[in-house]
Amino acid sequence: MAETLGTLEELPLDYREAMTAAGVAPLWPMMRNVLPHGAPKPVTKPGFWSYAAVRPLLVRAGELTPVEKAERRVLVLSDPGRGAGAMLATPSIYIGLQLLLPGETAPAHRHTPSAARIIVEGKGGFTVVDGEKLPMEVGDLVLTPGGEWHDHGHEGTEPVVWLDALDLPLFVYLEGSYAEEAPLQAQRNRPDASQVEYLASGLAPARGRGAQVRRYPMMRYPWVRTEAALREMAKWGGEDPVEADFVNPETGEDVLPIMGFTAMMLREGETLRPPLVSSASVFHVVKGHGTSRINGETIAWGPKDTFSAPCFAEIDHHAGEEAFLMRVHDRPLQEKLRFYEERAR
Numbered sequence: 001m002a003e004t005l006g007t008l009e010e011l012p013l014d015y016r017e018a019m020t021a022a023g024v025a026p027l028w029p030m031m032r033n034v035l036p037h038g039a040p041k042p043v044t045k046p047g048f049w050s051y052a053a054v055r056p057l058l059v060r061a062g063e064l065t066p067v068e069k070a071e072r073r074v075l076v077l078s079d080p081g082r083g084a085g086a087m088l089a090t091p092s093i094y095i096g097l098q099l100l101l102p103g104e105t106a107p108a109h110r111h112t113p114s115a116a117r118i119i120v121e122g123k124g125g126f127t128v129v130d131g132e133k134l135p136m137e138v139g140d141l142v143l144t145p146g147g148e149w150h151d152h153g154h155e156g157t158e159p160v161v162w163l164d165a166l167d168l169p170l171f172v173y174l175e176g177s178y179a180e181e182a183p184l185q186a187q188r189n190r191p192d193a194s195q196v197e198y199l200a201s202g203l204a205p206a207r208g209r210g211a212q213v214r215r216y217p218m219m220r221y222p223w224v225r226t227e228a229a230l231r232e233m234a235k236w237g238g239e240d241p242v243e244a245d246f247v248n249p250e251t252g253e254d255v256l257p258i259m260g261f262t263a264m265m266l267r268e269g270e271t272l273r274p275p276l277v278s279s280a281s282v283f284h285v286v287k288g289h290g291t292s293r294i295n296g297e298t299i300a301w302g303p304k305d306t307f308s309a310p311c312f313a314e315i316d317h318h319a320g321e322e323a324f325l326m327r328v329h330d331r332p333l334q335e336k337l338r339f340y341e342e343r344a345r
Contacts, residue, residue: 005031044090044280044310045081046294049097051120051304058099058161067104074098074164077306087168089308090280092330093259094168099161100125100154108151111179113171114256117142118163118284118326119223120304124156129219133187136162139223139286141246141261141326145216151184163284163306165328167258194220198249201229217250223286227324230265241272254332262327266290266319276312276343279329283307288323292316314345 008016008029019025058075067073074096078086089095098117100106102124117127118141125136129150134142142162144150154160171177190196197205198218207213226244234242242265246255254260266272266288283292289302293316294309301307309315317325334340 005029039312040278042091042280042310042312043081044079044308046297046299046310046313047077047080047089047308048299048301049077049306051302051306054097055121055161055304058097059159062099062101062159067100067106071109072098072106072164073100077308079308081310087172089282090310090330092167092170092333093280093282093328094164094166095282095306095308095328096164097161098164099159100152101159102154102157104154105184106152107181108149108184109179109181110147110149112146112176113166113168114146114258115144115164115166116256116259116261116328117144118165118286120161120163120284122156122158122160124158125152125154125160125162127152128185128187131185131188132192132219134192134220136160137223139226139324139326141221141223141226141255143216143219143255145256148216149182149185165259165261165282167256167330167333170258170333192220193218194222204250213250216255217248221246221255226263227265227286230263230324234265234267241274242267256332257336258330258333260329260331262329264317264325264327266317266323266325268319268322270319272317273345274315274317276314276345277331278311278339278341279331279334280311280313281309282328283309284326284328286324286326288319288321290317290319290321290323292318312343 005028054075061073061075065073076087077089077095078084079089087094119136119138121138127134127136127142127150129144130148136142168177229244230242244263246261247253248255285301285303285305287303292299292301292307295313299307331340
């Protein structure tokens with residue numbers, strides 16, 4: 001296989017002009033850009049977003065822009081490899097920090113991309129998805145799958161902030177991204193499914209033969225139960241990494257078609273050296289302090305911070321104290337496309 005291929009400049013000017021007029025271009029000068037040998041060459045760079053730096057900007061956004069003029073008052077976390085204003089943190093995942101102030105509501109809408117929220121700060125916020133009211137407590141994972149009506153409200157007294165994760169970049173690339181609006185939803189007079197049907201692991205409601213099950217039966221994954229599960233795994237899991245994937249309680253599959261979510265616990269002083277994986281990731285720190293070395297770049301993180309890593313990145317996580325992180329990734333999409341890959345270091 002040739003190490004180098006012919007360039008556009010090697011072709012006669014009249015030939016290049018004729019191709020342009022015909023609306024065609026030669027593949028060979030561009031082929032290594034789209035099909036590099038051995039591994040991808042990502043544009044994506046490791047990113048770090050300090051919550052201490054972003055929070056004052058969010059608070060000021062609340063002072064400058066009423067929610068009625070913003071719909072969703074969000075600051076987008078842009079991939080450094082693409083520059084400020086990029087509507088993605090990894091090639092397939094958009095990340096933003098959203099602020100809702102006491103008494104505010106964000107109007108009901110639905111859209112083709114799926115979204116999930118990791119609650120960062122505050123009490124009293126809630127999301128309504130298809131009529132189900134979902135309390136938003138710090139660390140909770142709240143789903144708003146593509147096509148599901150949802151709105152947000154705030155019954156508390158302090159600002160509420162959450163991390164938005166959407167598979168928006170993929171839908172934008174496919175020119176399939178759009179939203180519809182509607183009035184606020186009527187709320188069901190009952191707790192959400194995480195507190196009723198799916199209160200305990202391994203249990204699901206008994207149903208008659210042929211009964212229909214909702215595609216997304218559980219929309220909220222309370223952090224208090226996630227942390228308790230991780231602690232039990234750490235107690236009995238030996239030296240294995242302490243990680244748990246969020247799954248659909250009826251099927252065991254990932255909670256959303258494109259994005260996956262994994263909760264991680266790092267013991268005090270522990271260092272994790274995961275394999276090189278084909279999926280890029282976004283990490284959100286729920287609790288604790290530590291450092292992560294990503295492709296030679298060291299990031300010092302603490303509670304509520306967010307950072308990212310491109311595909312096949314060399315990552316070393318080190319916990320200065322007991323720490324809990326949430327990892328957002330697109331492994332579900334890659335597995336469906338049958339190209340997800342892990343490589344030993």
